[in-house]
Amino acid sequence: MTLEQFIEPIHNITRIRIVKGKGSRYETSEADVYIGWLGILREDKSQISKEIWRAEVKDFAVVPDIRHKDWQKLGLMKPLEPGEHPQYKFSDLTMTLYYTFFI
DSSP states (O other), rough: OOHHHTTTTTTOOEEEEESSSSOSSOOOOEEEEEEEHHHHHHHHHGGOHHHTTTTTEEEEEEEEEEETTTTTTTTOOOOTTOOOOOOOOOOEEEEEEEEEEOO
């Protein structure tokens, strides 16, 4: 299934990440083609090439990004890596889900 076919039924308010090749499941890397709102990408399809739109989706994952709401403003450590433990309360956290497509 192509990327364009795969995202067709997904709502515009969804945050997505498109990764070319294996890339990293949890960290941003040079393999990232697009990270952002699906609705913005649909409005301006030129943000990614036609080749990417037609690429076969080889893997798909819903990846959570959990961090302190004001981590940058408060000078806290960057978002956690797998296996690390937070130094703040659950109520201080915000979670964002990214639909991650590996092409």
